[in-house]
Amino acid sequence: MSVVVKTIARILVPVILVFGGYVILHGHLTPGGGFQGGAVAASAVALLLVAFGAPAVKRLKAPFSVLEDLGGIAFVVLAFLGLGFTFFANSLAGMGGLFGAPVPTGPNAGILNSGGTVPLMNWAVGFKVLGGLGAVMVLFGLFGGDDDR
Amino acid sequence: MIGNVPFVVCMVLVLLGLWALLFRRNLVKIVIGVKIIENGVNLYLVATGYVRGGIVPIYTYAPPDAVMVLPTPQALTLTSIVIGLATTALMLAFVVVIHRHKKSLDGRKVTELSG
Amino acid sequence: MRRWGVVVTFLIVAGCLLLGAARMRPFGAPRYDLMDRYFNAFSQREAATNNVVTAIVFDYRGYDTLGEATVLFTAVIGVALVLRRLTR
Numbered sequence: 588m589s590v591v592v593k594t595i596a597r598i599l600v601p602v603i604l605v606f607g608g609y610v611i612l613h614g615h616l617t618p619g620g621g622f623q624g625g626a627v628a629a630s631a632v633a634l635l636l637v638a639f640g641a642p643a644v645k646r647l648k649a650p651f652s653v654l655e656d657l658g659g660i661a662f663v664v665l666a667f668l669g670l671g672f673t674f675f676a677n678s679l680a681g682m683g684g685l686f687g688a689p690v691p692t693g694p695n696a697g698i699l700n701s702g703g704t705v706p707l708m709n710w711a712v713g714f715k716v717l718g719g720l721g722a723v724m725v726l727f728g729l730f731g732g733d734d735d736r
Numbered sequence: 737m738i739g740n741v742p743f744v745v746c747m748v749l750v751l752l753g754l755w756a757l758l759f760r761r762n763l764v765k766i767v768i769g770v771k772i773i774e775n776g777v778n779l780y781l782v783a784t785g786y787v788r789g790g791i792v793p794i795y796t797y798a799p800p801d802a803v804m805v806l807p808t809p810q811a812l813t814l815t816s817i818v819i820g821l822a823t824t825a826l827m828l829a830f831v832v833v834i835h836r837h838k839k840s841l842d843g844r845k846v847t848e849l850s851g
Numbered sequence: 852m853r854r855w856g857v858v859v860t861f862l863i864v865a866g867c868l869l870l871g872a873a874r875m876r877p878f879g880a881p882r883y884d885l886m887d888r889y890f891n892a893f894s895q896r897e898a899a900t901n902n903v904v905t906a907i908v909f910d911y912r913g914y915d916t917l918g919e920a921t922v923l924f925t926a927v928i929g930v931a932l933v934l935r936r937l938t939r
Binding site: 739741744746748750751754755758759783784785786789790793795796806807810812815818819821823825826829830832 | 857868872881887915923
Binding site: 614615616617618620621652655659662663666674675677680681687688689690691692693695697701702703704705708709712715716719722723726727729730731 | 895896897898899900901902904905906908909910913914916917920923924926927930931934935
């Protein structure tokens, strides 16, 4: 692509990544969550792919695969955390500590340090979606054409 | 008073996708038809959970004593969207492979299993 | 001849779908909402999240999300298997 597209992409990619992280981080308070934030962050990969071409993002393929595996493993481990009660029980909610602040009932201003395992699962699923979509897009960019290309 | 118009609109969307699925021969257009059907079904699910005068089911800065829409159809639609995205990626990968082998996107030319 | 059969089938399906949608309950008045009222009332107490949809996705219906993550993983593996160079 032309130098205009490349410059705009260099400016916009960090902004898109930060916005995706914001959507994931506030997933238990505002509209959004792991899937949506991961998809927003993966759109930065699409922008990189369009602006710089497939060979420039080729070395991102292996990190994205590792990121997806780690996200899935973290999700299952967080589900096993509640095994003293049931699978997927929210064992960290309201216990103090990490994401354990009690939440008042009814409309409130939102406490970021609340939610138990839900924000951690948001991060796991967000990284999983970012890794999966990024790997799919890099694969399409690398091998999506015909063989004679 | 809008009656049943949102449900009918969702079904019209599903029928548009079904038309593309039945009467187009380009494989990419068939994939687009599948996506249109899927979006119609997702809209139908979300419309099923609407309560008149309801707000989004989030308590952050919600007005007091507001009635909220049903959250379960929204959660299931979220699941459905991600699964649809995964199947679309797989379908497009198969379309790429068919075009690589046949040098054509015509669905009628894909008749044998091997090759 | 075969094309007309397809058209007639499409018209029958279209009639069924449109008639079924038009004769559904009025928009905005769900008939069974006991489970959803429970979620709206208790998600803050049980899952400690303000966002009820996130509470359902990650807490009440975590198995759905686990299966969905599996589907995404399988799709990525399928794309990586299909899209590769067969000839070195």
